[in-house]
Amino acid sequence: MRFFHAxxxxxxxLAIWQAASLSGTVSPYLLPAPExxxxxxxxxxxxxxxxxxxxxxxxxxxVGFSLSIALGFxxxxxxxxxxLLDKLLSGPFSxxxxxxxxxxxxxxxxxxxxxxxTQIAIILLASFFPxxxxxxxxxxxxxxxxxxxxxxxxxxRTRRVLCFLIPAAIPSILTGLRLSFxxxxxxxxxxxxxxxxxxxxxxxxxxEQMQRADEVIVGILVIGVxxxxxxxxxxxxxxxxxxxxxxxxxxx
Amino acid sequence: xxLLEGIEKSFDGRSVLRGVTLDLVPHGVTCLLGASxxxxxxxxxxxxxxxxxxxxxxxxDPALSAIVFQDPRLLPWLTVEENxxxxxxxxxxxxxxxxxxxxxxxxxxxxxxxxxxRELSGGMAQRVGVARALLRTPDILLMDEPFAALDAITRSKxxxxxxxxxxxxxCLFVTHDIHEAFRLARCIxxxxxxxxxxxFPSEDFSEPDRRAxxxxxxxxxxxxxxxxx
Numbered sequence: 001m002r003f004f005h006a007x008x009x010x011x012x013x014l015a016i017w018q019a020a021s022l023s024g025t026v027s028p029y030l031l032p033a034p035e036x037x038x039x040x041x042x043x044x045x046x047x048x049x050x051x052x053x054x055x056x057x058x059x060x061x062x063v064g065f066s067l068s069i070a071l072g073f074x075x076x077x078x079x080x081x082x083x084l085l086d087k088l089l090s091g092p093f094s095x096x097x098x099x100x101x102x103x104x105x106x107x108x109x110x111x112x113x114x115x116x117x118t119q120i121a122i123i124l125l126a127s128f129f130p131x132x133x134x135x136x137x138x139x140x141x142x143x144x145x146x147x148x149x150x151x152x153x154x155x156x157r158t159r160r161v162l163c164f165l166i167p168a169a170i171p172s173i174l175t176g177l178r179l180s181f182x183x184x185x186x187x188x189x190x191x192x193x194x195x196x197x198x199x200x201x202x203x204x205x206x207x208e209q210m211q212r213a214d215e216v217i218v219g220i221l222v223i224g225v226x227x228x229x230x231x232x233x234x235x236x237x238x239x240x241x242x243x244x245x246x247x248x249x250x251x252x
Numbered sequence: 253x254x255l256l257e258g259i260e261k262s263f264d265g266r267s268v269l270r271g272v273t274l275d276l277v278p279h280g281v282t283c284l285l286g287a288s289x290x291x292x293x294x295x296x297x298x299x300x301x302x303x304x305x306x307x308x309x310x311x312x313d314p315a316l317s318a319i320v321f322q323d324p325r326l327l328p329w330l331t332v333e334e335n336x337x338x339x340x341x342x343x344x345x346x347x348x349x350x351x352x353x354x355x356x357x358x359x360x361x362x363x364x365x366x367x368x369x370r371e372l373s374g375g376m377a378q379r380v381g382v383a384r385a386l387l388r389t390p391d392i393l394l395m396d397e398p399f400a401a402l403d404a405i406t407r408s409k410x411x412x413x414x415x416x417x418x419x420x421x422x423c424l425f426v427t428h429d430i431h432e433a434f435r436l437a438r439c440i441x442x443x444x445x446x447x448x449x450x451x452f453p454s455e456d457f458s459e460p461d462r463r464a465x466x467x468x469x470x471x472x473x474x475x476x477x478x479x480x481x
Contacts, residue, residue: 145325152300152319153338153388163338167329244368245329 032214037221040214049203054222056198057188060116064123065184069177071124072131080139093129101125101187105194114195119188126187127180134176138169171248174238181234185227200226253278253422255392259308261294268294270446272308276392276422276439277453281414283433284426286443287474292426295443296396299424318390320398324377326369332380333365339387354383357417375406379413386417393423399432411435430470434463442470 014034020026021033028036044050079086101122112118142164150160192201200223207215242249254275261269268291276282284292297303301314318339326335333351340347355362358379369377378398385393395414399407414423415436427433433440438454450469457463 145321145323146327148302149321149325149327151302154315155338156342159338159342163327163330163334167327170329247370 029211030213032217037214037217040212041218041221044215044218050218050222053198053200053203053219054226056196056202057192057200058226060119060199061123061184061188063116064120064188065127065181067120068124068127068131068180068184072128072176072180073135075128075132076135076139080136086136093132096125097129102190102194105191109195114197118195119191119199122187122191123184127184130180130183131173131176134172134179135169138172138176139165141172142168167245170242170246174242174249178231178234181231182227185223185230189223254311255299255422255424256295257309257311259295259298259310260306261291261298261303262306268446269298269305272446272448274424274441274448275451276424278422279420280438281418281423281425281436282439282441283437284424284441284443284448285430285433285470286428288428290443291446292428292443293396296394296424296426299392300394312392316391317394318385318388318392319394319396320378320381320385322397322400324369324374324381326372326377326380326384328369330369331365332367332369332372335369335380336365336384336387339384350387351383354386357386358383358413373406374402375410378402378410382410382414382417391421393418393421395423395425397426397428400427400429407432430467434467440466440470442474444474 017031018034021028021031032040041050079089104125105118105122108118108121112121146164146168150164155163188199189201189204192199193205194201196202200219204216204219204223207213207219238249254273256272256274259269259272259274260267272291272295274282274284274295284295286292294303296319298305299310299312299314300317300319301310302319326332327338330338336351336354337344337347340350344350351365352362355365360376360379360383364372364376364380369380372380381398399410402410411432414425425433425436427436434457440452440457441448442450442452452466452470457466
């Protein structure tokens, strides 16, 4: 039911778009009709162009986001364990967090070229901080009464971490993962617009240079729908796997 | 058996315990009875190793005791079984048998093992808390007003259960409920403003007439007036 509710406004917008095209109030050069966009989309799919660009973007996201998760968890764990290191790194981390990844693009192109390494570095910069910060905050979330329980049970450090600290951080970690996926998806597309030879962002840029507004719209729709689907997949998966133990996950 | 000797404890310069020495009966429940804020929970926490005394000695190893808190304190993200397993070593081949045995003792069905804590009633959750403490096979069982938040009927059932599981081991039971102390204790230690003022062995209150006299004495120690003579 929730899925159908989410479709109501997009379908209404589609109807308005169709009506505007049929009435001839908008130039088809600026805003092609929905059926023109659909035809372009089908052509792009049949020719394999769209699939190639989608695969390029998704593979970069997979690598960049995985690296981000690994690095975010590692840093959160290490800095939680050694607060002095946390203090020492707070300045550099704040600087990096406040610097938009795209501002670093020229430098990254200079260092890494316009191949995948630059895009992955941008994904890493965009998605690291939400994961790191939420995990770091989550690790400090354990209720003092449970700390006391762990002490009274004389548990090993490993069991304290696995049974108390990490589970207490799960809701916060999931929020961080969801936020950072959105950030990394948007940053990737933006990076592909500037410096890439493939990917959905590159496809849009290429279409714009060929003055193909219909293909630009196909690209935009694919980016939005893919992001939406991946986000929905993440929340469904998290809910299916974790909702029994963490009821708050349902509200993600 | 002596549990604590000459314990002193202050919080922010305010003296909470003043030279407390506490003996437990070797088998059964010793009740520490006193009004809220008199320091009885602090004694328990010091005995459990959760708080450090400013002076004095804890004469048993806190690692050999087990504590039951006022709230059941079950981890909400673990099943009942996983909560119970926390009290056992990480690799414990006879864990299922030991868990089944303590579930029998606290009169809980093994079907609850897969339940989440939020699916249990208050009484059931507190039974799981007691079972977790018993799984550690402690030398001393420490209980901090464990039934205070329960309704009267559930409390009465859990008191019966406690009497059945504490017969062969010492148990320090903190309460502010004089009726509970009479029901459970083989010895009642009365506490007032950081000092144990008197101890009454069960022979002193085993008969109704003597119980009334002890009750008056306890109330006098606590500077309270008799409300329902």
